[in-house]
Amino acid sequence: MSFSSLAKQELCRLEELRDCCALAELAALLHGCAILHLGREGWRLSLSTESPAVARRTALLLKHVFLVSPQLNTLQRRRLGRSKVYRLTLGPGPEVLQILLKTGLMRQSEEGLTFTRAVPGSILRRSCCRYAYMRGAFLATGYLNDPEKGYHLEICGTDAEYAASLCRWLNRQGLRARVVSRKEVQVVYIKDSEQIVTFLSMVGAHKALLEMENVRVEKDMRNRVNRIVNCEQANIEKTLSASQRQVEAIQDLERLGGLRRLSPALLKTAELRLEYPDATLQELGEYFSPPVGKSAVNHRLRKLEQLACEWKEKLGEE
Ligand SMILES: [Zn+2]
Structure with a gap:
């Protein structure tokens, strides 16, 4: 009915x-x-x-x-x-x-x-x-x-x-x-x-009203949960893929002997990234003493990726 x-x-x-x-x-x-x-x-x-x-x-x-x-x-x-x-x-x-x-x-x-x-x-x-x-x-x-x-x-x-x-x-x-x-x-x-x-x-029509309110709350909840899940999923994927790239870059540097030439700040960044591959930029920044900001961490990680590319290029690697 x-x-x-x-x-x-x-x-x-x-x-x-x-x-x-x-x-x-x-x-x-x-x-x-x-x-x-x-x-x-x-x-x-x-x-x-x-x-x-x-x-x-x-x-x-x-x-x-x-x-x-x-x-x-x-x-x-x-x-x-x-x-x-x-x-x-x-x-x-x-x-x-x-x-x-x-x-x-x-x-x-x-x-x-x-x-x-x-x-x-x-x-x-x-x-x-x-x-x-x-x-x-x-x-x-x-x-x-x-x-x-x-x-x-x-x-x-x-x-x-x-x-x-x-x-x-x-x-x-x-x-x-x-x-x-x-x-x-x-x-x-x-x-x-x-x-x-x-x-x-x-x-x-109180029964119909309750039924409608239930559907309304459920729909609302479903939408909100979906939004949160989608957002978190996207963030996780973003963090993972960026972090995977960074870890690979650091491992490349290590393999090619580039780590020795890094500044202390970059070296520390590389070590922390290898230790905490799942950490967000902010979390990673908090592992420094004294802590550094998100953008500084980001900058340093980019620099590491860039250096890895340069080293690979220099040594004829893809
Ligand atoms: Zn009346």
Whole structure:
């Protein structure tokens, strides 16, 4: 099961169902995926989702807030990998209009009934309800990337006006959401991992949050360890190859009788290098008494290499 589905399942199992929050969550679910039909007998509402958990949750909320029981049907989709679709239907009847008005999907004004294409701020005054609305929006059309593959949370819809309103509203809640239009679909998304964690904490997806934090820490650690290992590896190789070259040069000098002619400082350097082939320049400098700096050691070792070359050249060696 995908990370997104697991997060949704977790949210659907939340049992905190205050009346105010139940209404807010339901409002977002309906705004995200309800389809309305007006017939002779009044409004009919249907809601389709691929998640059985979301279908059950919506039915539960409808029952909790409006004391109605929608009908549940399972349909087999022909295309798209023959996935199942769970459809709730309610009405036609006057109770549907009540639901539409109370959840803020419709408004009664002087001009009559109008659809609202904005987040219904009037039912979201408390922070508990605002979080419930986010939860509903995510359950309706949300998607959360597996954090191993990258950080991305989105809520999709076809209505550009609603998407813009949802995005502005999320930003007022302290999140940094953006909208992008993908073909016919409007996508409200959050990319930043910290922000996604905040969102998950607001909506109550604590398991998903922990999972994501674990992945985040692990990834971070892996990256840091890799960086350190690469860096150390490179340093070790550099030290070894330079030191091997130096040791060879000194051995050449010894073999060709050049050591006798060295100044005391160079001779000491040569002796120390042979004694401590793995030491860094700094460490080598510390073996002198009095100690000498890294650059002086470097200079002397270069000089030794240079002398070895000169000696070899003089004696006709390669
Ligand atoms: Zn509430």
